Amino acid sequence: MANYDRNFTDELRARLSIVDVVGRKVALNKKGQNYWGCCPFHNEKTPSFSVNEEKGFYHCFGCGEHGDIISFVMKSENIDFVSAIKELANQAGLKMPDYKPKSAQQIAKEDSYFDILEKATKLYQKKLYEPEGKIALEYIKNRGFTDDMIKKYRIGYAPKNNLIANNFVNLKQDSLLSTGLVRRGEYGMYDFFRDKLMFPIFNASGNIVAFSGRSLDGSEPKYINTTDTILFHKRKTIFGLNFARDAIHRANRSIIVEGQIDAIQMQNNGFPETVAPLGTALTEDHIALLCKSNRNIIFCFDGDAAGQKAAERACDIVMPFIRDNSDIKFAFVSGGKDPDEILKKSGETAMRKIIDSAESLVDFLWDITNKNFLVSTPGGRSQAEKFLKDKINKIKDVNLKSEYEQEYNSRKFNQWHKWTKQKKEIKIKLPEIDTVTKNTLIFIANKYPFLAERYMDFLSTLDIDFDASAPELNLDDVAAEKFIVSLKIQKYLEKLHKEKKEITNIVLSGDIGASSRLKEIDEEIQKYQDKLDLLISI
Numbered sequence: 001m002a003n004y005d006r007n008f009t010d011e012l013r014a015r016l017s018i019v020d021v022v023g024r025k026v027a028l029n030k031k032g033q034n035y036w037g038c039c040p041f042h043n044e045k046t047p048s049f050s051v052n053e054e055k056g057f058y059h060c061f062g063c064g065e066h067g068d069i070i071s072f073v074m075k076s077e078n079i080d081f082v083s084a085i086k087e088l089a090n091q092a093g094l095k096m097p098d099y100k101p102k103s104a105q106q107i108a109k110e111d112s113y114f115d116i117l118e119k120a121t122k123l124y125q126k127k128l129y130e131p132e133g134k135i136a137l138e139y140i141k142n143r144g145f146t147d148d149m150i151k152k153y154r155i156g157y158a159p160k161n162n163l164i165a166n167n168f169v170n171l172k173q174d175s176l177l178s179t180g181l182v183r184r185g186e187y188g189m190y191d192f193f194r195d196k197l198m199f200p201i202f203n204a205s206g207n208i209v210a211f212s213g214r215s216l217d218g219s220e221p222k223y224i225n226t227t228d229t230i231l232f233h234k235r236k237t238i239f240g241l242n243f244a245r246d247a248i249h250r251a252n253r254s255i256i257v258e259g260q261i262d263a264i265q266m267q268n269n270g271f272p273e274t275v276a277p278l279g280t281a282l283t284e285d286h287i288a289l290l291c292k293s294n295r296n297i298i299f300c301f302d303g304d305a306a307g308q309k310a311a312e313r314a315c316d317i318v319m320p321f322i323r324d325n326s327d328i329k330f331a332f333v334s335g336g337k338d339p340d341e342i343l344k345k346s347g348e349t350a351m352r353k354i355i356d357s358a359e360s361l362v363d364f365l366w367d368i369t370n371k372n373f374l375v376s377t378p379g380g381r382s383q384a385e386k387f388l389k390d391k392i393n394k395i396k397d398v399n400l401k402s403e404y405e406q407e408y409n410s411r412k413f414n415q416w417h418k419w420t421k422q423k424k425e426i427k428i429k430l431p432e433i434d435t436v437t438k439n440t441l442i443f444i445a446n447k448y449p450f451l452a453e454r455y456m457d458f459l460s461t462l463d464i465d466f467d468a469s470a471p472e473l474n475l476d477d478v479a480a481e482k483f484i485v486s487l488k489i490q491k492y493l494e495k496l497h498k499e500k501k502e503i504t505n506i507v508l509s510g511d512i513g514a515s516s517r518l519k520e521i522d523e524e525i526q527k528y529q530d531k532l533d534l535l536i537s538i
């Protein structure tokens with residue numbers, strides 16, 4: 001593995017979706033669990049090249065090529081391992097590290113840290129059922145935890161004295177310090193967690209890498225977590241994922257709640273696909289981790305102002321990850337409650353109602369835009385548009401981005417500019433237009449609201465109800481614009497011809513003075529007829 005630490009290649013695999021990496025070179029379509037495309041390594045017309053996002057590998061059923069993101073870049077670009085890593089680091093926005101391979105010594109070190117944390121967990125678990133842990137045990141039982149749950153999640157109690165520092169006196173101080181369990185003080189080592197209800201934090205393989213301790217005497221902060229160590233990175237760890245992974249796969253979605261007690265209660269009351277970030281801050285790494293399984297996430301927040309803010313942040317973070325097959329939703333638990341309380345007081349059915357009625361990302365973003373800005377004023381609308389544009393620009397999938405733009409253009413058109421409902425004063429009375437033209441215009445106005453805006457002055461002179469429904473047409477925005485412009489010219493020409501007829505009558509009736517106007521009209525007609533001919537010929 002050259003000189004690169006497995007940590008870094010793992011990091012790349014975690015950060016980058018193989019569908020994105022392969023998708024840069026091969027057009028992929030999702031069919032069933034996998035994505036399919038035409039193999040870049042052999043010549044074929046029907047796709048036999050499959051990509052499995054969750055497992056992170058590709059396989060060609062035609063030629064047998066097989067590998068992960070790194071081998072894909074190496075083979076498809078014909079470059080060596082180091083260059084492929086560089087290319088992928090660039091795609092992931094990561095700096096190339098100077099990592100050296102993990103030495104046998106370091107691996108042994110990490111193993112010994114796992115060992116210390118495992119032993120510490122057992123000590124904490126034991127303490128919970130001893131007299132010292134009475135308050136902690138009462139607390140957790142009051143929160144609806146059964147003995148089975150306590151055992152499964154390996155919940156324990158860190159007493160007031162230095163349990164760990166005293167129990168590991170024979171161990172090298174540096175090893176113990178590296179686990180984050182103790183700190184060095186003026187008078188020697190002391191425990192980092194004291195008088196805390198202890199929730200172990202597991203890595204994906206089910207090893208304990210850190211702890212989250214809850215205060216029991218009402219002191220703030222409510223939770224303290226192990227500070228980052230070799231084994232534990234708070235920003236990259238999701239609480240409960242080791243227990244939820246299979247369920248996330250089965251349910252084809254994950255639910256993210258705010259707290260770890262909520263996550264545990266959800267997992268044990270009908271929502272095993274639930275996880276929680278550690279502390280309140282959700283990160284891109286958390287989402288990237290979940291997206292390895294699928295891109296269907298329901299965020300579940302408390303219904304208060306803080307929950308609303310957290311949801312807006314989550315929306316920001318999730319935008320770059322969405323694809324056309326993603327289903328991102330936002331649920332809010334109202335009444336100052338959290339999922340734990342809902343489950344306890346009203347049960348699983350009430351919670352399921354909240355989850356099932358979650359708002360889609362499209363609606364949520366539209367709602368916060370309308371909430372955050374005064375869209376009844378031009379200034380507010382301008383700010384709101386910038387806000388929306390900024391969010392939409394985070395979407396990486398080009399087609400999806402354009403669909404979002406059109407969706408919001410249509411909402412802006414229908415909800416912000418209610419001009420279709422309050423028609424402007426008609427400037428020129430024009431002859432009726434036929435049904436086909438009418439339907440075409442209705443279709444255009446709804447599909448391409450920006451065109452409706454652009455030609456509002458003209459369109460509002462026509463007697464059309466733009467709220468009516470019209471059949472779908474195969475018309476892109478360029479053709480649509482051409483349609484409107486040529487109609488506009490045609491209508492103008494009709495008007496000129498009408499005027500010409502009237503003036504001709506005046507001239508014929510003896511008013512020679514009107515003949516100069518007739519000449520002007522003839523010139524104008526010629527000019528617009530040329531324009532129209534040109535437009536139609538394009």
Ligand SMILES: [Zn+2]
Pocket residue numbers: 039040041042049060061062063064065
């Ligand atoms: Zn092939």
